[in-house]
Amino acid sequence: MLPSWLTEDYVQKALGNFYKDNQLRVQKVWAKPATEKGENFVGVMTRIYVDFVQGDGTEQKKSYILKQAVPANAPQAKLFGEYDVYNRELEMYDVVLPKMANILREAGINDKLMAEAVIVDRERTIMILEDLAPLRYTNADRVKQLDMVHTKMVLDMLAKFHAAGMVLNQREPELLSRNYDAHFFSRSKKGYGEVFTGLFRAFIRYVKSKPNLKNRYADKLENIITNLMDYAGRSVDVGEKDLKTLIHGDCWTTNVMYLYDDEGNPTTVLPIDFQFSTLTSPAVDLHYFFSTSLQSDVKQQETELVQYHYYALKRTLEALSYKGYFPSLFEYQLQFEKRRFLSVIIANVFQPIMVYQGSEDCEFVNLYQDTPEGIKFQDSMYEDMEIQRRVDTLLPVLDAKGLLDAH
The missing domain is CATH 3.30.360 (Dihydrodipicolinate Reductase; domain 2)
Known part of the structure; x- marks a missing residue:
């Protein structure tokens, strides 16, 4: 209709x-x-x-x-209104992404950066975009997740995106100072606090259902929940020596599309959905992507993947003749590690939704509200054996790093 x-x-x-x-x-x-x-x-x-x-x-x-x-009567409409996600994405397609594409073209980098916008209608808050399906772009399997080849292609794409964002922010700082500070964990917004707290409570319920996990981690997780959004907010803060750029903000398997050759090998990757593009550290994109989208054996090589992104970003900035601070690899690894708390949240409470294959009703409110339907859905997320294995693997690491203690 x-x-x-x-x-x-x-x-x-x-x-x-x-x-x-x-x-x-x-x-x-x-x-x-x-x-x-x-x-x-x-x-x-x-x-x-x-x-x-x-x-x-x-x-x-x-x-x-x-x-x-979404319709004004949808339960999540108020939440997305608070974060102004629709106007932000309209401006991304109308103004910001074309400027970033031009910056890359100046250096002879002609990669497609987004679907073309046929019309951006701010009055109706709508966009009509080119359809990528006839161009043979397709999503990778969100449940199987990404192997190393697919992963490195996304990191190369993010390096170009982040580099163009850094140059744009240097040229037009006033453009990105408006409306690009509202990430999921922004202190000035409240809506996602309820969402993540509800998701985290579901995670604690799962931990308490496993005696070996409950004894070691339940009390620590209960203590975290009162400071959850503050700890996460610190992860998107940027200090004077931190790299700062426009990030995608919601980079995971379903928000990137690939082109494949006749042998089934990926040749090109394209980002979609820019509602949460934010001015912050590029390491935020890396944590989000690593925690949601990588096959287990690929995620184990996280440190090398940060290095891969670092050098791709450095090469692109050199091609763009960027004049500005750029950290050493050691400093960049520290900037990534400083944001490790994001993996406490995203890997444990977001990823189970993203690979969900169950049959419970996945209405938005069921993700986090403690209604009977909500609890049924949330508990079913942790029935997946791969999710359970990942929790078993991840919690000892996070605990050893001190991320489950007050900090």
Whole structure:
């Protein structure tokens, strides 16, 4: 069902401007949902199909993606309104990402940085984007997660993204000083505090259900929960000697899309979904990505992966003739380690949602509210044997690093 305002005239005007073709004529528009229930909590995505004739008489049949805010009566609407995620993503597609792509092109780096925006309509808080599916972009399997080849491609992409963000912030600091401070763990916002606290309580419930974990960690985790968002907030703080740039903010398996060659090898990767792009340390993207998206054997090489990203970032900044502070590898590893608390939260309470294969109702409120349906869903997340194995592996490491103590 198309919104009433999305008429053939509206689409025709948008496509005419996008293709710079005043003679373009739309003949037919129809649509169907672009995501399944539970795949995208932040917005509503609709695939629009358009038959049109170009000014030179060429007939075209193309599809596009309409991104809209969740309905005002959705339980999460207020939360996403507080973090201003929709206006932020509109500006990313309309202003920031094109500027970043231009910065990279200046150095001969012509990688595609995003899906092209056909129209960014701030009045209606919507975007129509090119559909990446016909271009053969596809997601990797969120449950199987990423091997080393897929992982390094994302790190190369993030290095270009972070480098372009650093140069843009140097050139136009006022642009990124607006509306790019609201990460999940921002102290000035409250909404995600309730979400993460609810998720963390579910994690503690699981730990208490396992005697060997309960005896060692339950009390420590109970003490953490009162300072949860403060500890996480410190992880996105940036000091004077910290690298600072625009990060993707929500970089995980489902928010990157790959192109593959005929042998099934990935050749290109493209980021999507920029609602949580934030001005902070690039190490925040690395922790988020490592904690949500990597196969276990790949994650074990985390230190080498930080090194890989560091050198890719350094090379890109040199190509961009960046003039500014850049840390040594040792200093950058310390900046990454300083944000290790993020893995306490993300690996233990976010990743189980991201690889969930169960049958319980995955409505947004069920992720964190202690209703009967919510508790049923949350408990079912930890029934996965791989998640249990990861918790068993991760908790001793976090404990040994002092992250489960007051700090």
